[in-house]
Amino acid sequence: xxxxxxxxxxxxxxxxxxxxxxxxxxxxxxxxxxxxxxxxxxxxxxxxxxxxxxxxxxxxxxxxxxxxxxxxxxxxxxxxxxxxxxxxxxxxxxxxxxxxxx
Amino acid sequence: xxxxxxxxxxxxxxxxxxxxxxxxxxxxxxxxxxxxxxxxxxxxxxxxxxxxxxxxxxxxxxxxxxxxxxxxxxxxxxxxxxxxxxxxxxxxxxxxxxxxxxxxxxxxxxxxxxxxxxxxxxxxxxxxxxxxxxxxxxxxxxxxxxxxxxxxxxxxxxxxxxxxxxxxxxxxxxxxxxxxxxxx
Numbered sequence: 001x002x003x004x005x006x007x008x009x010x011x012x013x014x015x016x017x018x019x020x021x022x023x024x025x026x027x028x029x030x031x032x033x034x035x036x037x038x039x040x041x042x043x044x045x046x047x048x049x050x051x052x053x054x055x056x057x058x059x060x061x062x063x064x065x066x067x068x069x070x071x072x073x074x075x076x077x078x079x080x081x082x083x084x085x086x087x088x089x090x091x092x093x094x095x096x097x098x099x100x101x102x
Numbered sequence: 103x104x105x106x107x108x109x110x111x112x113x114x115x116x117x118x119x120x121x122x123x124x125x126x127x128x129x130x131x132x133x134x135x136x137x138x139x140x141x142x143x144x145x146x147x148x149x150x151x152x153x154x155x156x157x158x159x160x161x162x163x164x165x166x167x168x169x170x171x172x173x174x175x176x177x178x179x180x181x182x183x184x185x186x187x188x189x190x191x192x193x194x195x196x197x198x199x200x201x202x203x204x205x206x207x208x209x210x211x212x213x214x215x216x217x218x219x220x221x222x223x224x225x226x227x228x229x230x231x232x233x234x235x236x237x238x239x240x241x242x243x244x245x246x247x248x249x250x251x252x253x254x255x256x257x258x259x260x261x262x263x264x265x266x267x268x269x270x271x272x273x274x275x276x277x278x279x280x281x282x283x284x285x286x
Contacts, residue, residue: 001105002112004219010116010149012210014123014142016203021127023199029178033135034127036170040146051153052221058233058241061155062250065254069257070163073264075170078270079177086181 007048015041028082028092033077039071112152119145132178140171154232 014037021034043064050060082092089096119142143166150159223276245251 002109005214006112006116007212008214010119012214013120013283016191016207016210017120017127020199020203020254023202025127025232027132029132029174029181029235030127030135033139033174036139037123037126037142037249040143040166044146044149047150047153047155047158051155053219057248058237059248061158061233062241062253064155064158065161066168066250066253066257068161070260072165072281073260075173076264077271079173083177083180092164092181093168098205 004052007044011041011048011054014044014094024084026093026095028085028094028097029042029079031094032082035074036071039067043067115145115148115152116252119149136174136178136255139174140167143167143171156232157235157238186201188226249280 016043018034018037021037022031025031025034046060046064046067048060050058054060085097086092086101122138122142122145126135126142129135129138143162147162147167148155148160150162241249242254243249243251
């Protein structure tokens, strides 16, 4: 039988791989991809907890669905910002985006 | 399916997901990262199928794999510099990131193994329990307890705001119309 812990181990490792990528990558799009990994890990947790601990209810599943929708909106806006930043500074290196530093 | 085969498939999915996560954050090419992300998201849909959340798996594939990754690919095409140079590594940043990651995994893992989860009497994970689509629809469209019309509408407003914001932010400036012709 697949235990709840197996899901949690997978999502924990995925979460921290995402955090590692978020800190180390330089390209803005790569950072956004790391962020997707983090969000995806969290959503696995919601669904697994819902199924194993409270299978009669569906709160975890709805949180996952709303989380997916919010992630889609966030990605769209973030990519629009990145494309605009590319037009302003010529590349998508996070260290070059210093216009707001003043 | 027998439990052993189930476990094997789950293990294969999980290991593939983790390996591809590492590849996605270490790969030099952004397009490769996006492809790994796509495969990870599809594997996640597989995990949802293991949990018998069929609707969730469908949403995951259609929204993530169909929408978000396509957005990523277009953004990568639009923003790749002409002379793509490999960025120098900052080893100090790697050290900090590794420290944070190891501490975090240690803390969460410790908590995970200390916790005894009280499983529901019948988690119906090995049995067959698909959530009926009617229940999902009623819960999304109702206003009573455990029903989600208000968040649903809030999400629709959020998506509208994201659409308008995306258009506003990524819009071409009128002034340098000629210069940016190649971008869009």
